[in-house]
Amino acid sequence: MADIHAPAGTTPLDRLLRPRSIALIGATERSIWSVSAHDNLKRFGFTGNIHLVNPKGGIIHGQEAARSIAEIGERVDAALIMVPEAGLLEIIDELGAAGVAGAVVLSSGFAEAGAAGAARQAEMTRRARQAGLRLIGPNCLGFASYLDNTAIWTTPLRRPMPGARLAIVSQSGALAGQMEQFAYQQRIGLTHLVSTGNEADLNVADIINHLAGQAAVRAIAVFLETVRDPAGFLAAVATARAAGKPVVVLKVGASAAAAKAAQAHTGSLVGNDAVFNAVCARHGIIRAYSMEELILTADLAAHLGPMPPGGLALAAMSGGLCEIALDNAETLGVMLPGLDTATMAALAPVLPEFAVPGNPLDLTGGAMLKPESITAALPVLAADPRVAALAFVFDVPLKEDARGAARKFIRHVAEGFKQTSKPCLLISHSFGTVSAEGRALVEEYGITYCAGGISLGLKALAPLLRAAPPPAPALPAAAATARPSGERAVLAYLAARGVPVVPQHLATCTTDATAAAQKLGGGLALKIASPDIAHKTEAGGVALNIAPEDAASAYEALLARVRAARPEAEIEGVIISPMRGGGTEIFVGTLNDPQWGPAISVGLGGIWVEALKDTSLRLLPVSATEAREMLEELRGKALLEGFRGAPPVDRAALAAAIAAIGNAALALGPRLVSLEINPLLATAEGVEALDALTVWED
């Protein structure tokens, strides 16, 4: 018994995920879970020891079962717990006592099933921690490490495939099974399949961290319902990216309705989708919106590796296909750049009769009869300076003819691909499955193949052609000690933080008002200064276009109106500012997402933001360069670019102000709910914050 408690050579997590011996607790012929789990181990060719535990003992799945965990008599790394919930806690204690490193908990009826279930889950987790046992689940299907011929998985899995590069992690067990099915039909080899379920102990971040350390893993596909540990998740993603393993995520909850359903389903908090988009953009997480896109994008990332951003050259042997590709590329934001004249000139002599140089390049049916034209044309396309990657549209044949005539054809494509160092891929004409023979053929020639068809293929490729996110700018140096509140204080704070603000004078008597008005000159705006009045117009607290000589009377009239409307309000005075006209009003607002932290939203002011929801969102801090990109994302951006003969606004000054506002918000610390500048007036000469407010947590 001594060696059962021998110290592990690796961490408990490694022992759980790469076990040398496995125990199936609650094994029985009558359970399809037990049968499947045992079958999977046999099918995978697991080389370690398999132990079965059933209180009744006897022969199960063709081998002698132990009556208890203690009876196993050998060191066990990982256990699959298939016992009813009633006996679960005891089993956990016993596994801990026996020195088992970790367990998969299959059962449902925990946190996903209401408060009582959540309490049961908390108790289970407590007992596991006490026992030193790592847990996967509950409410999961388990995990498979194809690299190690290991599976603790409770529905039938296919055997490991050669050339595996892709790991799948899913919070939903059923989805994991569906993704395995889809990957199999595409003959995409998996390194791992992990279902994390309710994540009572180990969560997606732990799994991603583990996968980041496995050399054979080249990309990680993740299905998320929620992120339980945002900081841990981002750290794991960063670790994986640093190890050259891109992370592609399908996260549900893009729709308001889905957010509700996920809550009912898993008791999870589904974060705000726009914020999660910003998280992905900042942290280089590639986002997919269907299961197929998730797997195909991750597979392309696994094969193509890190790609320079830029344009795609695409060649096909049909004009119709080229036109579909053009339409789809435009919708997807994939750039098919025009070729330069040298490329056009170099293409012309190598193309089949009737084919015309261009991008996309229609090689016409003539290339079927003259496949050497493909070999010649592909490197010429790739050499164009505007081309970052190269795609050729052709089907790897189905089983029956994988070794036939098409083989010669694929060879011509491969020879063309070999003459360029830029990333190349083959995309099928239409969506199809891939035979083992077809996959072997492209592997033999070292060709990256996507069988998603031209439309889904371009969709899967699109995110890989986009630029990687810039490193996050440095956090602003000094935290603010004050908590500015109210227009005047907030504008003063912003001014101190480098944001241009409109001049303001606080008048507390008519003499003040007249003096300020004469100093400012021109048309004036008068606004009530009161910590109690957020909506100044409604309280009669605004007077516009006041001439300096009318300032005193306007001051008195304004105060009289406000005192009548809001007799209880504390009044500090009246703010006098110069009127501003022309220019474009910009809205800038920050928010503090409970999961992902501070973010900033920019939009065109007034009706644009309110009626059109035309905004761009980023996590904070943002650099001026990122702020400039935010402006580019606005549908109404034409208004900034010199619309209707107006001069373009000073976008550099605007971007700098947005970045400074973001930093000003960050410096106010986590209790700031929101800092809103509305409007930030942008003109050709610069920008100026005209009004601002803060909202605090308490």
Next chain:
Amino acid sequence: MADIHAPAGTTPLDRLLRPRSIALIGATERSIWSVSAHDNLKRFGFTGNIHLVNPKGGIIHGQEAARSIAEIGERVDAALIMVPEAGLLEIIDELGAAGVAGAVVLSSGFAEAGAAGAARQAEMTRRARQAGLRLIGPNCLGFASYLDNTAIWTTPLRRPMPGARLAIVSQSGALAGQMEQFAYQQRIGLTHLVSTGNEADLNVADIINHLAGQAAVRAIAVFLETVRDPAGFLAAVATARAAGKPVVVLKVGASAAAAKAAQAHTGSLVGNDAVFNAVCARHGIIRAYSMEELILTADLAAHLGPMPPGGLALAAMSGGLCEIALDNAETLGVMLPGLDTATMAALAPVLPEFAVPGNPLDLTGGAMLKPESITAALPVLAADPRVAALAFVFDVPLKEDARGAARKFIRHVAEGFKQTSKPCLLISHSFGTVSAEGRALVEEYGITYCAGGISLGLKALAPLLRAAPPPAPALPAAAATARPSGERAVLAYLAARGVPVVPQHLATCTTDATAAAQKLGGGLALKIASPDIAHKTEAGGVALNIAPEDAASAYEALLARVRAARPEAEIEGVIISPMRGGGTEIFVGTLNDPQWGPAISVGLGGIWVEALKDTSLRLLPVSATEAREMLEELRGKALLEGFRGAPPVDRAALAAAIAAIGNAALALGPRLVSLEINPLLATAEGVEALDALTVWED
């Protein structure tokens, strides 16, 4: 020889497309086209006579070849012409002389290859008409009528499948081949596959008309690069729809770049995509944006038949899948309505443990163990009054287990489907191919199956759940005889056609101006009336906010400015109108598309239209109901709905005015290029056209 010239029992088109004897002209073992065409006829089990013609005679494809067409000695219905272009015209004459009904012309190098090719094509067409010969092509692959075991097709085709319902028509031969391949992998049986190529004689409209008369055809999938005969095309679509055969179209040219590529490729005019969208909306053409969507949507339409518009109930055995479905449905505009309380109450007792009533309905993995819960739940979902159609997510198994355990499961689904008369379908979890066994299984149970997966499946289904277009409103009764031009005349014309317009007085002297101003009262707008001045502001021809007492001096100042700026302009006088303020400015403009005729565009005025391109487009005429729908499509529609506390504008009056403007434009006849009202001012009290102009063809 007599019977060669015997009158055909059917039209030449019928004889060509449903031939009883076929001649392959230019047959030779050395041509892969000839070999493929002959093989296809054998593989299809063509029961008529096959004749081969080669000037050298001899044994070709295992049978004796005739040396000339005249030598065949039997009535021939259809010919495949595979001779070089040099001998083509002679062959056409000979085919005509021999009484052949029609021919497929394979060769390329015609209209798609420049002006000389176009001339060759025109001459060929002339000769064919003279000879009484119908043509398919040139630059095509031919056609296959699976129903008649007939193929004149020059690349290898798969044999006919049972249960065929779907016809494919494509202007691109290569695309037709790819669609056949995709349909085969989905085990979707085809009734016809027609490649129309350059359409020198027969075009897509002729083929659709023919297909509309074939009982077995249940839907028609069309790939279009251009529409050569818009009126004929719409008539054919109407004929097909009347025969219960929906038409689904994938038309390239959605992107500006694709329009350019198609022009290079086929010498075709690719119409304006927004107009084609309006054409589809008006004429009940279902539009697809990828090859896969085209085939899957058409196949669903073929199986589900006409559907009532409305919401979808969706059930699956995974919460994750339900959440993906929700997200995708929201993006695609598929409504998943909430269930009413009676449905919720009726569902609760039949669901597996832990499953919660809702839509989408997550039956959980528990339904695997309790499949009778599916049978029970499906009709309850379907009975909900808000549900128009029902989808269940499950995979028809692959070949190896199509007859195994899953069979029982599919039977439970089928039994559930049978208890409702609403349309039901099965959607696969993820995109996959379908085995013959899998297809046979669903056919046996009468289940409509889409293997596109949840994301593409919902996309394919989405257009079928939308309401059919309303019948086009009646054309306006009376055509106008005048050709109004200039603001004043156009506004007067609009007023006569029932469009509310702002009051106007044409002043030709200061006395006039003063009289009009006093009559109108309030603030006034003065505008130059000149047929030569389109841009009044630039010419100094506008004065706003004029008080009645200042009307005479403003009149003189305005005239002086205009005479200085545009001394050559003919001046009719000065239009005096009341100033309008508030409300929302609407832009309404008509256009006359060269292919599709008059259409109307509506948008929010000013920057909304110009910077945001926020417009909705319909073919004319439009009813007030349709005009209302156009307003609903505007992104900025919140501005009409009582934005920021303003009262909502009178949308009924606005819609009526838009319909009246459309009718007014139609009444002006085909030489009207555009009638533009900008702005049409909409307020809570009604609408008023403030300015308008016409553009005429010459």
